Amino acid sequence: MAVDVAMVPLATPTVMSRAMCADKCLRLDQCATFTFSTLDKVCKLYDDGYSEGRVSIWNTNVYTRRDICC
Incomplete structure (x- = not known):
């Protein structure tokens, strides 16, 4: 049986846009x-x-940094 692992974020800033989140x-x-x-x-x-x-x-989008992946 698979066990879900809790994903703990490094940081959780409040920002106005996904571009600001990407910058963080x-x-x-x-x-x-x-x-x-x-x-x-x-x-x-x-x-x-x-x-x-x-x-x-x-209602949450997930993004991966292109410069370190794929």
């Missing part, structure tokens, strides 16, 4: 993936490039 991620060396909630404007920065498959939140 780019400024943090450990950041590989980030989510941006369109409802509450919360940005969550993660150090795991594979978190896209594990972070599933309604």
